[in-house]
Amino acid sequence: MASAASLATASAAPFIPFHRASIGQEEIEAVINVLHSGWLTTGQCAKQFEANFAEYTEAKHAIAVNSCTAALHLALAAIGLNEYDEVILPTMTFAASGEVVFYFGARPVLVDSAPDSFHMDPGLIEAAITPRTKAILPVHYSGHAHKLDAILEIAARYRLKVIGDAAHAFPSRYQGKAIGAIGDITCFSFYATKTITTGEGGMITTQDAGLAGRMRLLSLHGISRDAWKRYTSEGSWRYDIEAVGYKYNLTDLQAAIGIAQLRKCESLLARRAALAARYTLNLSSLDAFLTPSAPPHVQHAWHLYVLQVNQEVLKIGRDRVIEELKARGIGTSVHFIPLHLHPLYQKDCRYRAGQFPNAERHFSRAISLPLFPDLSFDEQDRVIQALHDIARIHRR
Numbered sequence: 001m002a003s004a005a006s007l008a009t010a011s012a013a014p015f016i017p018f019h020r021a022s023i024g025q026e027e028i029e030a031v032i033n034v035l036h037s038g039w040l041t042t043g044q045c046a047k048q049f050e051a052n053f054a055e056y057t058e059a060k061h062a063i064a065v066n067s068c069t070a071a072l073h074l075a076l077a078a079i080g081l082n083e084y085d086e087v088i089l090p091t092m093t094f095a096a097s098g099e100v101v102f103y104f105g106a107r108p109v110l111v112d113s114a115p116d117s118f119h120m121d122p123g124l125i126e127a128a129i130t131p132r133t134k135a136i137l138p139v140h141y142s143g144h145a146h147k148l149d150a151i152l153e154i155a156a157r158y159r160l161k162v163i164g165d166a167a168h169a170f171p172s173r174y175q176g177k178a179i180g181a182i183g184d185i186t187c188f189s190f191y192a193t194k195t196i197t198t199g200e201g202g203m204i205t206t207q208d209a210g211l212a213g214r215m216r217l218l219s220l221h222g223i224s225r226d227a228w229k230r231y232t233s234e235g236s237w238r239y240d241i242e243a244v245g246y247k248y249n250l251t252d253l254q255a256a257i258g259i260a261q262l263r264k265c266e267s268l269l270a271r272r273a274a275l276a277a278r279y280t281l282n283l284s285s286l287d288a289f290l291t292p293s294a295p296p297h298v299q300h301a302w303h304l305y306v307l308q309v310n311q312e313v314l315k316i317g318r319d320r321v322i323e324e325l326k327a328r329g330i331g332t333s334v335h336f337i338p339l340h341l342h343p344l345y346q347k348d349c350r351y352r353a354g355q356f357p358n359a360e361r362h363f364s365r366a367i368s369l370p371l372f373p374d375l376s377f378d379e380q381d382r383v384i385q386a387l388h389d390i391a392r393i394h395r396r
């Protein structure tokens with residue numbers, strides 16, 4: 001375990017969390033203004049957030065919802081996913097990407113990661129397509145935009161929809177184009193740890209007016225357009241229920257935070273990128289760890305900085321490295337346990353351990369380091385020094 005000296009130093013210093021929200025006076029004042037307005041739920045503020053987000057992501061339509069899970073659910077509903085249909089997605093993703101497929105009685109078809117990437121391997125997608133396949137769901141892992149050209153080509157050839165899981169990927173860009181304007185539908189998250197946050201929340205973008213209209217209708221009980229206005233001077237108590245919908249709307253309280261966060265998203269990204277570059281500069285010399293990177297045609301959102309443990313160099317594995325960091329007062333996380341390793345997928349879909357070796361190898365080595373705009377360089381230096389110590393102490 002950690003040396004006595006390092007433990008003593010860690011105990012004297014404040015714990016460095018994996019994440020700390022970057023909330024300033026702008027967000028506080030925005031929420032206060034909504035509280036003073038007397039209108040707390042979905043209203044003009046939410047609509048403004050949608051308009052601002054659509055403009056930023058170069059999308060024609062944006063629908064604010066209460067989570068990225070809700071966004072994914074509405075996206076699949078809008079494309080008409082039915083029982084026994086199939087959706088292709090990576091095994092290396094969070095629970096939400098696959099569970100929304102189960103909501104319909106449909107089947108998530110998992111694909112392994114590429115050998116050199118946490119992303120789904122495009123070369124394996126075509127073999128996973130069957131007559132029941134309805135969509136491909138690429139996940140922009142960690143904020144690194146997925147290689148979309150091959151996926152879009154396959155989708156066009158087989159007439160499949162592409163629904164991007166961009167929970168990590170605001171404000172990512174691919175070949176100069178904003179994630180949010182590529183593919184049929186893109187789903188974003190504003191969860192507390194994300195690059196911009198509303199506490200809980202999400203957004204859906206699309207260029208298709210028909211899909212946008214369907215998702216907007218379903219996002220609030222399937223009630224006719226502008227149902228949220230019925231308690232305003234512009235609205236009416238009369239409404240029509242046009243479809244079975246859901247309670248997925250985003251409140252004005254949350255949207256106010258989102259508008260303030262969106263205004264400074266460029267500076268938040270710049271700070272994340274600077275911290276990521278600083279990690280890479282100071283850790284890339286260690287053969288005990290593999291640092292992440294992005295090609296020039298990708299604007300990485302740096303939601304996560306995922307370090308990989310080189311188990312050929314260290315005597316200890318990933319889990320022990322995490323314990324060593326925690327002993328030094330440093331919080332981390334792991335993204336993600338591949339879906340096929342969970343009991344649900346092994347029982348209901350008959351997946352098994354060993355079936356997706358690249359994803360399992362990536363998972364076994366991955367550690368998400370603290371990375372958030374308010375992380376100070378002094379705090380980051382502690383993380384870097386701890387990793388240097390671990391590399392030295394536990395070298396084979």
